[in-house]
Amino acid sequence: VSTIFTAGVRTTGRVETENRVNKAIGGPKKSLFQLYCGLNDRTKDQTEHEQIDQRQTLFLRIINILRKFVGPYANAKCRREMEESMYYTAEVVQLPSGSRDWHMINTFENDHAYISARWLMNLIRLRGLHVKHLIRVVHRATKAAHYVVLLRDGRYLCDCCMDTNLGLVCRHFFVLWVTIQDLPFHLSLIRPRCVTSSGFYLILIQLTAGT
Structure with missing residues (x-):
């Protein structure tokens, strides 16, 4: 395995992660709109969790x-x-x-x-x-x-x-x-x-x- 970094080196890790999250939220039978709604709900839950963390800190x-x-x-x-x-x-x-x-x-x-x-x-x-x-x-x-x-x-x-x-x-x-x-x-x-x-x-x- 080469230890030399080059600008041409790329990884599919990020894409695979996004696909895994999208699949968990939407699933293969979900429409694009249902996937959109699922992402919004996930973002809302994350925001509420961050607010709780801020409250407990402040x-x-x-x-x-x-x-x-x-x-x-x-x-x-x-x-x-x-x-x-x-x-x-x-x-x-x-x-x-x-x-x-x-x-x-x-x-x-x-x-x-x-x-x-x-x-x-x-x-x-x-x-x-x-x-x-x-x-x-x-x-x-x-x-x-x-x-x-x-x-x-x-x-x-x-x-x-x-x-x-x-x-x-x-x-x-x-x-x-x-x-x-x-x-x-x-x-x-x-x-x-x-x-x-x-x-x-x-x-x-x-x-x-x-x-």
């Missing part, structure tokens, strides 16, 4: 907390929100020109939010809460926009209202957790009814410590 610290202290429903729901957060981008919203405070913010055009950003800011002002950052989160494909308010006390509010209605962390917060360095995640972001007894005591410790 949110590993949060996943470990949820496994230990949170019930099955809240755990599954938060994991789903983590997966959906992969499709969003985030950017900090600046105060409009001429505005001195966030309650003077102009109306945003947002048809996809549960409540308007202006209404959310008014609620925050009426309750005496203090805004640290206002961040706009945008879906990469649909361009649906949501506004997330990070409060100075470590909590957050989102115009999707999952945090207030279900008491669970929404996908828009997970976008920020990946994007913003040192953004804290703590169990007090989740309603006490969704956590285990040990998790509830941990929430009390966190609240007492001011974290």
